[in-house]
Every structure is written in structure tokens, then in C-alpha cells.
Amino acid sequence: MAQSAKQPxxxxxxxxxxxxxxxxxxxSILDNFMEIVKLGMVEDETQIARMTQVEEIxxxxxxxxxxxxxxxxxxxxxxxxxxxxxxxxxxxxVNEAITHNSTIFKTKSLEADQKLMALRDDMASDLYELxxxxxxxxxxxx
Amino acid sequence: MADIRLEVPGENAVLEVxxxxxxxxxxxPSMSENLTQLxxxxxxxxxxxxxxxxxxxxxxxxxxKQPFQQPHWPLEEVRNKVRQALTEVSVLHDLLMIVKxxxxxxxxxxxxxxEAPEPKAYIQFLSLKKSLQSAASILLTGGERLRASQTDxxxxxxxVQDFHIELLRLRQNWRLKKVGNTIIGDLSYRSAGxxxxxxxxxxxxxxxSKADDVTGPSSLVGASGAASPxxxxxxxxxxxxxxxxxxxxxxxxxxxxxxxxxxxxxxCSAQLTSSEFVGGETPWQQKLEKAQNVLFCKELxxxxxxxxxxxxxxxxxxxxxNQITATIFPGIxxxxxxxxxxxxxxxxxxxxxxxxGGGGGxxxxxxxxxxxxxxSTTTGGGLMGPSKYKHEHDLEHSLHQLLHRVYHNSFQHxxxxxxxxxxxxxxxxxAAGLEGMDRxxxxxxxxxxxxxxxxxxxxxxxFLRLRTMYVIDQLAAEFKDPLIVSHWNxxxxxxxxxxxxxxxxQGYDSALRTKLVIHIFERTLKCICRDGKIMTMSFxxxxxxxxxxxxxxxxxxxxxxxxxKYTGWTVLSSEQNIGTGTIEPLGNASTVMLAxxxxxxxxxxxxxxxxxxxxxxxxxxxxxFYPSTVVSEQRWEHxxxxxxxxxxxxxxxxxxxxxxxxxMAALTx
Numbered sequence: 001m002a003q004s005a006k007q008p009x010x011x012x013x014x015x016x017x018x019x020x021x022x023x024x025x026x027x028s029i030l031d032n033f034m035e036i037v038k039l040g041m042v043e044d045e046t047q048i049a050r051m052t053q054v055e056e057i058x059x060x061x062x063x064x065x066x067x068x069x070x071x072x073x074x075x076x077x078x079x080x081x082x083x084x085x086x087x088x089x090x091x092x093x094v095n096e097a098i099t100h101n102s103t104i105f106k107t108k109s110l111e112a113d114q115k116l117m118a119l120r121d122d123m124a125s126d127l128y129e130l131x132x133x134x135x136x137x138x139x140x141x142x
Numbered sequence: 143m144a145d146i147r148l149e150v151p152g153e154n155a156v157l158e159v160x161x162x163x164x165x166x167x168x169x170x171p172s173m174s175e176n177l178t179q180l181x182x183x184x185x186x187x188x189x190x191x192x193x194x195x196x197x198x199x200x201x202x203x204x205x206x207k208q209p210f211q212q213p214h215w216p217l218e219e220v221r222n223k224v225r226q227a228l229t230e231v232s233v234l235h236d237l238l239m240i241v242k243x244x245x246x247x248x249x250x251x252x253x254x255x256x257e258a259p260e261p262k263a264y265i266q267f268l269s270l271k272k273s274l275q276s277a278a279s280i281l282l283t284g285g286e287r288l289r290a291s292q293t294d295x296x297x298x299x300x301x302v303q304d305f306h307i308e309l310l311r312l313r314q315n316w317r318l319k320k321v322g323n324t325i326i327g328d329l330s331y332r333s334a335g336x337x338x339x340x341x342x343x344x345x346x347x348x349x350x351s352k353a354d355d356v357t358g359p360s361s362l363v364g365a366s367g368a369a370s371p372x373x374x375x376x377x378x379x380x381x382x383x384x385x386x387x388x389x390x391x392x393x394x395x396x397x398x399x400x401x402x403x404x405x406x407x408x409x410c411s412a413q414l415t416s417s418e419f420v421g422g423e424t425p426w427q428q429k430l431e432k433a434q435n436v437l438f439c440k441e442l443x444x445x446x447x448x449x450x451x452x453x454x455x456x457x458x459x460x461x462x463x464n465q466i467t468a469t470i471f472p473g474i475x476x477x478x479x480x481x482x483x484x485x486x487x488x489x490x491x492x493x494x495x496x497x498x499g500g501g502g503g504x505x506x507x508x509x510x511x512x513x514x515x516x517x518s519t520t521t522g523g524g525l526m527g528p529s530k531y532k533h534e535h536d537l538e539h540s541l542h543q544l545l546h547r548v549y550h551n552s553f554q555h556x557x558x559x560x561x562x563x564x565x566x567x568x569x570x571x572x573a574a575g576l577e578g579m580d581r582x583x584x585x586x587x588x589x590x591x592x593x594x595x596x597x598x599x600x601x602x603x604x605f606l607r608l609r610t611m612y613v614i615d616q617l618a619a620e621f622k623d624p625l626i627v628s629h630w631n632x633x634x635x636x637x638x639x640x641x642x643x644x645x646x647x648q649g650y651d652s653a654l655r656t657k658l659v660i661h662i663f664e665r666t667l668k669c670i671c672r673d674g675k676i677m678t679m680s681f682x683x684x685x686x687x688x689x690x691x692x693x694x695x696x697x698x699x700x701x702x703x704x705x706x707k708y709t710g711w712t713v714l715s716s717e718q719n720i721g722t723g724t725i726e727p728l729g730n731a732s733t734v735m736l737a738x739x740x741x742x743x744x745x746x747x748x749x750x751x752x753x754x755x756x757x758x759x760x761x762x763x764x765x766x767f768y769p770s771t772v773v774s775e776q777r778w779e780h781x782x783x784x785x786x787x788x789x790x791x792x793x794x795x796x797x798x799x800x801x802x803x804x805x806m807a808a809l810t811x
Contacts, residue, residue, distance in 0.1 A: 036277055042266055054266065058273040065277035069284030076288060083306045087313050088320050097314035124632035135627035136648065140619040 014085070021078050028071040032064040039064075178216040305352050305383040308426075312384060316430060318350065325350040329392065329434045331441070335552035338441040346437050348430065349387040386426040392433040396482040398442055400537040402605055403475045436482060442545050442593075443480040449594040459594070468598055471665075471681055476601045478541075540600050540636060544593050602664040603637045606681055610662055613683045614643065617690050623647065623797045624656075624697050626690070637664055643690070645697045650799045653704040656697040660686070691751040692729045698749050698798060699732045705799055709806050711736045714744065726750045736806075743809040744782060745802075755798060758785040759809065 039057050048056075134140070154167040171179065240249050309325075312318065317328040330336060330346030443464070450459035450466045460467040465479040555565055563572050570587055579587075591599075611630075618626040624645050631640040638661065645656040661668040667679040669689060679685040696718070703713050714737050719730035731750030737743070742762035749755040764783035769776065788805060795801035 036274075040270060040274060042263070042270065050266070054269040054273075057270065058276065061273040061277040062280060065280040066284075068281060072284060072288060076291070080306070084309065084320070084325075087306060087310050088318055088325065094313060101314070120632055127632070128629055131629050132627060135618050136625055138622070140615070 011089075018078060018082060018085075021074070025071040025075045025078065029068050032068045032071070036061055036064050174216055181217055181220050184220065303383050308382060308384045309350070312350065312426065315427070327386075327430075329388075329430065329437055331434075331438065331549060335549035336441060337552065338437075338444065346392075347389065348392075348433065351385045351387065353383050353385040382425060384426050386429055388429060388433040392436045394436065394483045395432055396436040396439040396480065398439050398538050398541055399477070399479040399481050400534045400541065400601075401477050401532060402470070402534065402601065403477055404473060438542075438545070439480055439482070442541060443478070445545065446478055446541075446594050446597075449592040453592065453594060466594075468594065470598055470602045470605060474605060476598060478597075534604070537597070537601060537604065541593070541597055544596055548593070599664045600636045602681075603639070603662065606664070606667070607639050607662050609681070609683055610641065610660065610667065610686060613686050614641070614690070617687065621694060624694050624701075626694075638662065643693075645693055647697075647701055647797055647799045649796065650701060650705065653708070653799065654697065654701040656693055656700070658693060688728050688751065695729070695732065695749045695751045698755055699734050699747070701799055702734055702736070702747055702802055705803060706736045706806075709803065709810075710739045711745075711806055712739070712741075720748075723748065723750075724753070727752055738806070738810050740810075745805065745809070746785060747802075755790070757788040757790050757802070757805070759788055759805070760785050761809075 039061055043053075154170050156165045157168045158166040160166065237249070240247075241251050309318075312327075317333065318325055319328075320326070327348045327350055328346055329348055330338065332338075332346070443466075446466055447461050450461050450468065453459065455469075457469040459469075464482075465477060468476045468478075470476050556569065559565070560572070568587075571584075574584060574587070611628075614626065614628045618628070624647050627644040627646065629642045629644070631642070634640065640662070641660050643658050643660065645658075647653070657672050659670045661670075665681050667681070667686060669677045669679060669686075671677065671693070677689065679689065699716070699718075703716060706713055714735040716732075716734045718732045720733050721730075723731055729751040731748060731753065733749075734747045736745045736747075738745075744760050744762070746758040746760075747755060748758070760782045762782050763779050764781070766783065767776075767779035790798070790801045790805070793801045793804065795804050
């Protein structure tokens with residue numbers, strides 16, 4: 001019971017973490033974009049020197065845009081993870097596949113059996129004739 | 143203009159107005175108080191000009207807020223400020239002294255720099271634009287990469303298949319689960335009913351990983367370069383993006399080698415090698431199937447080895463290395479071996495020295511023959527085995543079938559099944575308590591045939607069937623005169639088969655057809671003869687041979703009698719088991735005497751299982767009758783003459799009956 005109770009809990013936590021990742025990444029993209037837009041504003045009075053400020057803005061923009069790309073790729077990774085999770089835990093579809101496969105194989109085995117039986121019957125009747133001929137012939141030396 | 147003089151009003155400030163309207167005035171300050179107040183207002187720190195009115199106001203406010211502190215003496219504040227001014231002037235003086243010092247030791251005066259010019263705004267704009275551009279380029283490259291990866295997925299005929307689609311296909315065929323960051327699959331037959339537990343529990347486990355994109359195209363290029371020009375289609379086949387890691391002990395190829403050996407000497411010298419080695423770059427499905435097959439073979443062999451050690455037949459089974467040897471008939475051995483080729487030790491057998499759990503029992507025997515084993519397994523030719531040992535594919539298949547049946551039985555329980563009973567109990571066992579069975583009955587019920595016993599029974603039957611076939615064919619080739627025609631039944635079970643034997647004389651099928659049926663079991667033969675007699679024989683081939691020889695002899699005699707009916711000859715006597723004459727090594731000889739229609743000729747035929755047929759003739763008015771003193775009368779010449787043997791092998795005619803027919807015709811004429 002503890003095991004079974006633990007399992008859904010872990011699953012729930014995993015799904016929650018997926019949700020959280022999604023929200024975090026989208027939020028990160030949005031925030032970074034907003035910040036970049038804000039950085040585009042020209043400010044007159046600053047405490048720091050002009051060149052430093054320019055460099056800082058440049059660097060910040062690069063970092064923020066890289067962050068956006070990272071968040072987007074993280075979203076792709078999330079999609080891949082969700083896909084993988086679905087593939088690995090989608091038991092109904094797996095069951096369906098198993099049922100499908102087993103039906104196919106059963107049909108195949110049935111077909112093969114029928115063919116083998118028909119072949120066996122044919123061969124038995126032919127073999128009877130052939131045995132008759134063989135044992136009546138003179139070519140029996142081993 | 144009139145001068146307006148501003149004066150302090152003569153009245154004092156009203157301090158308080160009482161209820162009756164009387165005003166209390168503040169007493170005017172004394173002279174000294176007035177001076178103090180005025181002196182306090184002097185600010186020595188300011189020039190007077192620069193102080194703005196606002197500051198003044200603030201100061202006044204502050205002053206108003208602060209309660210007026212009475213100084214100790216009237217000019218204290220003035221004194222303080224003057225002293226402060228003195229300190230500052232001294233400091234300035236010192237500073238100037240230091241500055242003036244030559245050479246400059248501690249301090250230099252520099253001209254005050256002019257204030258930096260106001261920065262131009264367009265530089266800022268330019269830098270911002272540049273920053274935005276760099277940010278945009280980063281975003282664009284990132285977006286381009288994402289788009290490329292997405293379009294790659296959607297495009298058909300691309301070199302690498304989609305990981306998830308392949309994973310889905312894998313999932314549909316194999317058991318997978320995610321542990322941590324890795325995907326773990328299960329190869330074992332545990333879900334199908336296998337109870338196989340090896341020393342390491344993770345034996346049947348494989349790992350699924352995504353093939354690196356870097357290695358994908360390069361290996362594809364390598365493959366296309368190395369591929370033969372005959373297979374252009376192979377180059378276009380998409381590269382798998384899945385990589386399957388199978389444990390090393392399951393890589394390679396394995397099969398169970400089964401053969402029947404006759405030689406006594408080299409029991410353990412069969413070499414089990416395999417040349418089929420699977421390379422690493424196989425599609426995962428094949429790789430997994432092969433690995434599963436290896437696992438299956440290992441389990442099968444392990445089971446067989448365990449049973450071989452546990453069973454205690456009269457001749458103990460030998461378990462040496464990866465081979466099991468069991469004696470099925472005296473001098474005939476069944477050899478079951480596990481052949482496994484893997485990448486580590488190349489294509490050779492005997493890769494599993496430790497897999498056979500208990501080789502302890504027959505270790506002494508194994509030690510004795512171990513030398514031959516080592517000596518003979520050195521060929522690197524990679525043959526499946528020595529040519530004299532034929533691998534019995536059907537028996538291997540039977541072994542697989544047996545284990546599959548074990549799996550099946552472990553999960554499939556006969557229905558209906560009461561809810562209160564534990565799973566897996568047979569119906570008889572459920573009723574055992576009610577019926578009050580004793581221990582022996584229960585034990586008998588519980589006893590099941592082990593795999594090894596079952597396969598040994600099958601092998602015994604197989605061997606006995608082949609041997610019976612061989613004996614019959616040998617006899618058929620040996621005896622041309624009565625033809626031996628055998629028909630094998632197509633309906634048989636692994637431990638029972640049946641053959642029908644017809645003994646006929648060619649051209650005289652209608653005269654007689656001797657039929658017998660032989661049932662072949664594991665260690666015995668059951669023969670049902672024409673006369674309904676049932677004979678049970680052992681596995682020795684000589685017994686069957688004798689039986690058929692007897693049948694041939696009897697057939698000849700019976701067929702001759704049948705022929706006599708057609709030709710009008712009379713059977714004077716027919717004796718199946720004649721007591722006279724030379725003694726047969728086995729069985730008895732039989733005789734038939736036939737008289738011609740006119741009665742003047744008599745044919746006597748003598749036949750035994752191991753003797754050739756001999757024919758004698760005598761004629762009734764004997765030609766050489768001479769009256770003697772004892773037999774004087776002429777009528778005694780009808781007694782019949784002396785038997786004369788006919789050399790029927792010199793006669794014309796295709797077979798015995800034909801010759802006899804010709805002989806009868808000649809004698810009648």
C-alpha cells in the first residue's frame with residue numbers, strides 16, 4: 001500500500017515540476033524581454049561612468065538574450081521530457097499495442113499451423129505413394 | 143516722502159489672556175538678555191550674502207523648534223565660533239606651509255580641471271543600438287537552431303530517425319521504465335512466468351540512450367563508404383537515433399547445442415563453437431532479440447544443469463563446463479551444450495564457466511576428461527562443431543518449447559478457480575484435503591517431470607525411431623524377394639510414433655499381404671502382428687530384426703499356400719513350428735507340403751527365419767521302383783519317390799512365388 005501510495009505521489013510531483021518548469025521558462029522569457037526593452041531606455045543621470053554604463057548595458061542585453069534562448073531550449077527539452085514521460089507511462093496505448101501484436105501473431109501462427117497441416121497432409125499422402133514406390137524399386141541400397 | 147521709522151512696539155507681547163479679559167504681558171528682556179540674543183544671531187561661518195532666504199528660514203524654524211538654551215554666560219557662543227574660526231585658519235596655514243615647502247614633499251597644488259564637456263547623446267544611442275543588435279543576433283541564432291531542429295523532425299527521408307518515434311516503437315515491444323535520468327528496459331522473461339534469478343539481479347536489464355548527433359552522420363558516412371555498391375538502398379535507410387546498451391554477458395549469439403553421440407571415449411571432447419558473431423552496429427530490435435535469446439538459452443541451460451545435478455539416475459549425468467552429457471541408451475549419449483559467442487572472447491564456446499551452478503557432483507568424472515576438452519577446443523576455425531556431431535535442430539526446438547511450456551504453466555491456471563484457494567493449485571490438489579489423501583499420494587501428485595527428463599525421453603524416442611527406421615530400411619534393402627514396404631504415420635507425438643509394415647511379394651499382392659504395425663515409444667517397441675499377437679520389444683535393434691525375419695519366413699509359407707489355392711494344388715500339410723531339421727538360432731522353421739491336382743507330384747518347402755528357403759519335389763509313381771524281397775508288389779511304386787531338392791536359385795522367375803508357380807506348372811504339365 002505504501003508503495004502504491006508513494007508512486008502516485010512521485011508522479012504528481014513530477015507533473016507539478018513539469019508545470020513549474022513550463023511557467024518558469026515562459027516567465028523567464030517574458031522577464032528577460034521586458035528587461036531588454038527597459039534597457040533600451042536612455043538615461044541621463046547615472047552614478048556610474050558613461051562607458052561603464054554602455055558596457056554594462058551591452059553585456060546585460062547579451063546575457064538576457066542568451067537567457068531567453070536558454071529558456072526556449074529548456075522549453076524544447078520540457079517538450080521532449082513530456083513526450084518521453086508519455087511514451088514510457090502511457091499504459092493504455094502499450095496495452096493496445098500488445099493486444100494488437102498478439103492478435104497479429106496469433107493470426108500468423110494460426111495461418112502457419114493451417115499451412116503446415118495442409119502441407120503435412122499433402123506430404124503424407126505423397127509420402128505414402130513414394131514409400132510404396134521406393135520399397136518396390138531396386139534402388140534401396142544405402 | 144515721509145520717513146517711516148520702524149520701531150519695536152512699546153507693548154510687550156501678550157503672554158496670556160485670562161477669562162476676565164486681563165492680559166498678562168511678557169516682561170521685556172533685560173539688557174544682557176537682549177545682547178545675548180543679538181549676539182546669537184551673528185553667524186561667523188557665513189558671508190551673509192550667500193545664505194539664501196530659505197536657509198535662513200529653516201534656521202529660524204529650527205531655532206524656534208529647539209527650546210532656547212540658556213548659555214552659561216552671554217558671549218559663550220561667540221567665543222565658540224571664534225575659536226572654531228581660529229582652528230580653521232590654523233589648519234589652512236599649516237596646509238599652505240606644507241604646500242609651499244620646496245621641494246614638494248607631501249602635497250602639490252594642481253590647477254582645478256575644467257568640467258568635462260556634456261557627453262553627446264548619439265554615442266549613447268549608437269551603443270544602445272549595437273547592444274540591441276547583438277542581443278537580436280543571439281536571439282536569432284537561437285531561434286534558427288530551434289527551427290532547424292524542428293524542421294529536421296518533420297522532414298521525411300532524413301538521415302536520423304526521430305528519437306521519440308523510435309522510443310515509442312521500442313516501448314510497444316519491450317518493457318521500459320525510467321530510473322533517474324536513464325531509461326531502463328527489461329529483457330527477462332519474468333513477466334512471462336520465468337523464475338530465473340541469476341547471481342546478479344540486473345542481468346536482464348538494458349539501457350536505452352539517445353545516440354549522439356555527432357556520431358550519427360559520421361558513422362553514416364563511414365557506412366555508406368564501406369557499403370557495397372550493390373546496395374544503394376542501404377545508404378538511404380535512416381540512422382537509428384536510439385542506442386541500446388546490453389550487458390556484456392548478453393551480447394553476442396547463443397544457442398543450445400544438442401546432439402546424440404555414440405562414442406564412449408570422448409564424452410567431453412565435443413567442441414562447441416560458433417562463427418556467427420554479431421557486430422555492434424545492429425539495429426536495436428535485432429540486438430535486443432539476440433540478447434533475449436542469449437538470456438533464454440542461459441536460463442534453459444542453467445535449468446537443465448541444475449536438474450542434471452539433482453537427478454540421480456543409474457548412470458549419473460555429467461555437467462562439465464557448458465556441457466551436459468546424459469546417457470540415454472547404453473553407449474548412446476545426449477550432449478546438450480550452451481554455445482555463446484560474444485565480443486570479449488570471440489566466437490567460441492565455453493564462455494560460461496560460472497553459469498553452471500552446481501557442477502560439483504560429477505566433478506570427478508569431469509576432471510578425468512578435462513584434458514581432452516582443453517586439447518580439442520583450440521581450433522579457431524569457428525565450426526559449429528565437429529562434423530560427426532550433427533546438431534539436432536528439432537531437439538533444440540523441443541527444449542525451447544519445453545521451457546516455454548514451463549513459463550506458460552506458471553501463469554496459466556485452469557479455470558474455474560475458487561476464490562478461496564491459492565493460485566496455482568491443481569484441481570486434484572484442492573480436493574486432496576477433502577478426500578484425505580495420504581503423503582504418498584500427495585507426493586505422487588506433486589511429482590513433475592523435469593525438463594531434462596522430458597527431453598531425455600524425447601531424445602530416446604527420437605533415437606529409437608531413427609534406429610527402427612534404419613533397421614527396417616536395411617532389411618528392405620537386404621531382402622528383395624518379399625518386399626518390405628514401410629509407411630510412417632504422419633500423426634505422432636514427441637514420444638510416440640507408429641510405422642506400418644507391409645510384406646508382399648511382387649506380383650502376388652493379392653495372394654497375401656502380411657501386415658504389422660510397430661509403435662515406437664521411448665525405450666520400447668510394441669509390435670502388433672497380423673494374427674493379433676502383440677509383442678513388446680526392447681530398444682535393441684536385433685529383436686526387431688529377428689521379428690521381421692520371422693515374419694518374412696511366415697509370409698513366404700502363407701503366400702505359397704495362397705498360391706496353391708489358385709493353381710489347384712492341394713495343401714497336404716502345413717506346419718508353422720517344425721521340430722525337426724537343423725535348429726534355428728531364433729524362432730522355428732516351418733514347412734508346407736503341396737500335392738499336384740492329379741496327386742502324382744508333391745512339393746515340400748522348408749523355410750526358417752535365418753535359413754534360405756529350400757524346395758523339394760517327389761513324384762508318385764516312382765520311376766526307379768524295383769521290387770525287392772521286402773517290397774515286392776508293383777503297387778508300392780505309388781508311395782512316392784525320394785525327395786529331390788530343387789535348386790530354385792538357378793530357376794527362372796522373378797521371385798520365390800513366381801518360381802514356385804513355374805515349378806508347379808512344370809510338374810503339372
